Amino acid sequence: MSPQTAAQAMAAAAGRLRAAGVPDPARDARLLLAHAAAVDAARVTLIAPEEIAPDVAERFEQLIALRAVRVPVSQLIGRRAFYGRDFSISRDVLDPRPETETLVDLALGSHFDRILDLGTGSGCILVTLLAERAQATGLGVDLSEAACLQASANAVQHGVAERAEIRQSDWFSAVEGRFDLILSNPPYLAAEEMADVSPELRQHEPEMALTDGQDGLSIYRIIATEAQGYLTPEGRVMVEIGWQQGEAVQDIFTKAGWGRVTLAHDLDGRPRVVCADKPA
Template sequence: MATAAARLRAAGVPDPARDARLLLAHAASVDAARVTLIAPEEIAPEIAERFEQLVALRAVRVPVSQLVGSRAFYGRDFRISREVLDPRPETETLVDLALAAPFDRVLDLGTGSGCILVTLLAERMQATGVGADLSETACLQASANAVLHGVAERAAIIQSDWFDAVEGRFDLIVSNPPYLAATEMADVAPELRDHEPQMALTDGLDGLSVYRIIAETAQSYLTAEGRVMVEIGWQQGAAVCDIFSRAGWASVELAHDLDARPRVVCAAQPA
């Protein structure tokens, strides 16, 4: 583990000791909390080989979640692959805000792994929802996570270019859209730039195009008292609030994450 951590540190991995521990636990098929318990034991050759392969991949900045196949989000483990965006802790702010008021039917645009939709349905046992994504592979991943967490009967996963294949009305529309501008992509971490789906990271333009689509279209898919909540980049608060305000939304508000950074824009259906 010490050798692996040093190798990862030299490769620029942000938390090399933690990652070395997680990868060894995965290679040995034990819980990460038990790694210290097996430390005095001789490691079987096949485990050592698997560990070496995992460390080599992490050294070229393949995300840990892709190597172990899962990521914890809102207290649940979600199956992850390189075809979907890796769920991140800041997105839990969106979930917290969504759960702060009642809803019966929710739409998750750009659902990816399904972490937002599945979490909301798991936390609200009476609710039903739709997860929409342009990627067929992402739809399969979201469906698998819905089954994993016991909400598949209440979750419809559809392949759709934003609202194109969506039908009906919803009490709540949520989205973590691609919000990086094309000019920002060169500066993001290698884990994102090289190993996560580009269509989930950037719109290839100014990073705001999807917010314009949602602001201009979502009112037709909401109930009379419906809400929309979108995750944003921490420097986009004013711009996204302006987009929704200009589109005629009511009660446009900016919420912050646990690091006190602007993270979610919330808006209500106009009266």
């Protein structure tokens, strides 16, 4: 194969990704070339006229081949930006989503000294909140040992490891103590919805982080039933939801005897977080 410039390689790769049905092929080609060449993505345009070295071309080819079979970009480059920080990512954890920043914003608008993150995954919620609140401490739990290791690594990376405890737990099973804020982005897809999700989700992200294998609401029932026993008197619960689940999840918390139960929307105007106050 004759040498290509970076621009030619990106154009060819974008065409290949487009043919494979990848949603934003030009962006992904740019990010993956930057990773292969070990340059910042913002600098890719500067190297566009240059021929790419054979070792860079080989790495880029491997990355594009994997992206064409819908391996997420974050897994290929090993990181994902969330709330202004880069988090280490692997196929063992859910890729942090921009929608979850709504949950973080709401949490930062509340008082807390100690937080509990249920189903912590990459630790993006717990680590972000502790990084934003220098005096706070927190516990993150996940059933997956691999996820716990990933969350611990992110806590170290962002300098909050001394204030963040990560523990393997089936929801509340290994949780002790009281918390000002209990947060969760639980698996909320119903089993029947899994057939319709993108290949990136269905084939490359942990199923246990996506669906409860039931109606998508079972974890909210667990949290609504058990969380009051782990909250301080003024404590609150905040849970991320699927955009069509607002009424159902509010109803679950209301029937479980919580105080004020409210619904917050994300930047797209979709229902995204249910907040429940401990009853007076």
